[in-house]
Amino acid sequence: QSVLTQPPSASGTPGQRVTISCSGSSSNVGSNYVSWYQRVPGTAPKLLIYNNNQRPSGVPDRFSGSKSGTSASLAISGLRSEDEADYYCAAWDDSLRRVFGGGTKLTVL
Amino acid sequence: EVQLVESGGDLIQPGGSLRLSCAASGFTVSTNYMSWVRLAPGKGPEWVSVIYSGGTTFYADSVKGRFTISRDTSKNTVHLQMNSLRDDDTALYYCVREVSYGNQLYFDYWGQGTLVTVSS
Secondary structure: OOOEEOOOEEEEOOOOOEEEEEEOOOOOOOOOOEEEEEEOOOOOOEEEEEOOOEOOOOOOOOEEEEEEOOEEEEEEOOOOHHHOEEEEEEEEEOOOEEEEEOOEEEEEO | OOEEEEEOOOEEOOOOOEEEEEEEEOOOHHHOEEEEEEEOOOOOEEEEEEEOOOOOEEEOOOOOOOEEEEEEOOOOEEEEEEOOOOHHHOEEEEEEEEEEEOOEEEEEEEOOOEEEEEOO
16 A cells, blocks of 8 residues: 555546646655656656656656645646556655655556 | 666565666766665555665665665666565566655656566
């Protein structure tokens, strides 16, 4: 059981906007920065968002992150077929150190 | 270009030992924080261990006393020595570069992973 809670699946059609949530507690999401990762099976996971809403160089601005209280969200706009992947959130936990979400499998219909 | 290449994964019997290696290029391992993160089938990622630039190491409770992280600065490589392996250690093991400062944490580069299967 992962410390951070994500929906197991999400879906959307090309061009749509989808959001993936990451719910935690005051000891992790509520008091620390959240990061997001994309994992396409067979490839190395990739950092999408760090420090709640910062995009590394090379990540399209279709990807955005936000946080409010003990929940964070990843939004993907203009959905594309290549966005079909697993998405994970992560954060510091004040007592357990590094924690992750269980992952959300995004399907592009 | 930053690259991380893991090796050493295998099928191993419970109670056995395995040593994973992670060869880094494009940056210096000894001046960065390096972690291992594992992904078990049907589960979310689990952080396993970290070695700080100063050499300090930390472990997840699930592997403490069984796993040892180390680095070889001459080869720019990080290792994970895994002893007393259990069925629930079965996972894809990733070598990752970690950025952590204050309440900030993220993993900016990941390898492709190496598969460890513990089974009799």
